[in-house]
Amino acid sequence: MTAEVHVCRYCDSPIPDPDDAVLVSHEGGNSGPGWNIWAHRAHADLVEPDPAAVRILARVLLVRATRP
Numbered sequence: 575m576t577a578e579v580h581v582c583r584y585c586d587s588p589i590p591d592p593d594d595a596v597l598v599s600h601e602g603g604n605s606g607p608g609w610n611i612w613a614h615r616a617h618a619d620l621v622e623p624d625p626a627a628v629r630i631l632a633r634v635l636l637v638r639a640t641r642p
């Protein structure tokens with residue numbers, strides 16, 4: 575059995591040291607439990623939110639703001 579190696583969301587590099595991996599978020603899957611998003615400890619603060627989710631949220635807020 576091999577240990578799971580996480581991949582950094584920020585730099586797309588593997589994170590071989592488990593102590594250096596930081597769980598930054600969780601993405602839900604359309605079917606199934608979804609998956610965890612990891613980053614290097616040094617990159618955890620640099621990971622931006624999912625752009626698709628941000629775009630959808632921005633549209634919702636725009637419609638709400640412009641509705642009479």
Ligand SMILES: [Zn+2]
Binds near residue numbers: 582585586613614617
């Ligand atoms: Zn990284």
